[in-house]
Amino acid sequence: MTREEKQVKLLDDIQKQFGDKIVSAKMDYGMPVVVIDNSIHHDIFAWLKGHDEWKFDHFIDITAVDYKDSRDARFEVVVHLRTHTHNLKVRIKTPLADSSDEKSMPELPTLSDVFLGASWSEREIFDLMGIKFANHPRMTRLLMPDNYEGHPLRKDFPVKGPHRGSFPRGTVVSNKRREPAVAPTTKAKPADQLLPNTPWEKQRKPLSDKPVEAKEGGDA
């Protein structure tokens, strides 16, 4: 069986097993791509891993994409798997709608019980994209500090950050107050709220305008 025939057979097998839960299954740039309903997000991976013939046991990657206004379901979680028995890769995509209120996050079941490697990548998605994975053993931020607000990879997060202290390109910085000369963006928060909650940062005071006085009797 050639590689192309195998890929077609794989797509057929997945469609036969999960029926109407498969939104679409087709080839894209030489890779089988399956879009699934988010109710089978966990089951399909357990099935693919445990299947005698296909045996997709090599975990390659999990990531998420934010299609902010261009799609009905805002997010899409993308998983790549690999089988060594047939030398194939497959991409499984799970569309996921944004949560209705601002405080909660969209949620999916975790894959870390199927693939050990999904654990940190799911934390990264939680951190940067704001998607929660249920039953994950340690659902905390991975890269950003624990007290960080917002999810940087979302499309509505400004690339230069929401801080008042971020300097847009071409800003003239006033030497006196060490602040950008232009007005902050409308969404900006007061700088006090953004100070991290650590003992060091609490004591940090704004820089004084006066030059530092030379110590008496200092070495020349």
Add this chain to the structure above:
Amino acid sequence: MLKHVIDKAVTETHIAEEGKERHDYYDLNLGPAHPTMHGILENRVKLDGERIIDAECHIGYCHRSFEKLSEHYSYNQVLTITDRMNYVSSMANNVGWTQAAEKLLGIEVPKLVQYVRVITLEMNRIMDHLIRVGILGVDAGAYTGFLYFMEQRERAYKIIEKMTGGRLTTTFGRVGGLDKPLYPEFKEDVLEWLRPIPKVLKEFHTLVTRNRIFIERFRDISPISKERALSYGFTGPNLRAAGVDYDLRKAEPYLSYSDFDFEVPLGTNGDVYDRYMVCMLEMEQSIKIIEQAINNLPEGSWHADIPEIFLPEKKDVYSSMESMIYHFKIIMHGIRPPVGEVYEAVESPNGELGFYCVSDGGPNPYRLHFRSPCLYFYQSIEELLKGGMLADAVITISSINVIAGELER
């Protein structure tokens, strides 16, 4: 061997024992700024004497938000980001990204470009493994071998500097070809660089490979089984050390890897010694590939014939109308691939370096995800350290070769 197994069993009962007083254990922060950590990695370990009974890893000290940044960069500008990911072998990242962008655009590059990319990939593989194995030796107490290797790495940097103008941040190649034609004496320089390397490798073998001290330090330290390595998403030398025959160069031959004759060395246990040996043997295979590529280097153009994507030469911009129009179009409107998404991976020295790129038809990637091999190795550290000695922790972290720039992107 047996002692190790018994010790491990004793530790496991210690972990399970609930009645043990809290003050019996000692908490130690290995990192974030510790001389034995390769980059800014923080490992909190709980010690019972010299033995690690629990470990917790934190990363994020070197996060530079490359994925967000690349959504605001053009396709060629993303190259500068990839330089800064794995700074030990930056040209491998450059090649990976140009491959991904070319797949999205549907470009096939000329044979010469493919061969030059193979040569740079393999040069970087040798350079990466030289420093990786050298530092593994340093962590176990062998400084001499490291110096032998660093000398060869320095000589390679001279060639890379001539080729690209940079040493660490190379920005090698462009979407659709190379960044400039090869310099005239490239062939001779590479062959000249390769000549002493087998001898240096042999010297290192005599110093370390059969050395009783290092065998004791490396063997059966932090082994990982096939199944767990696959489940963790291991790739590259670390996976091959566990005995899985998976090399992207053979499995999905990209560029012109099917033209070359080489072998893929495999380990059995996935312990530190196997990782070390796989790296040493891979260097020999890389030398073979480079020699074949240099000797059969084809003639031809150094970029694909795609005027709407590849910038025309500067002298043509000022003399020919068409070139000026294309120059203006590329600079002002950018490269615009069709709507679609693509996953392309290359076998970087560390493992499978993948690029998942979503395009909405604009001049910037809509979403670009870097599948860095390090992230998947480093997750397993918590498991690998548990039950081992503190001195072995340093060797374990060194042997899986975590590069902080690639880990946190």
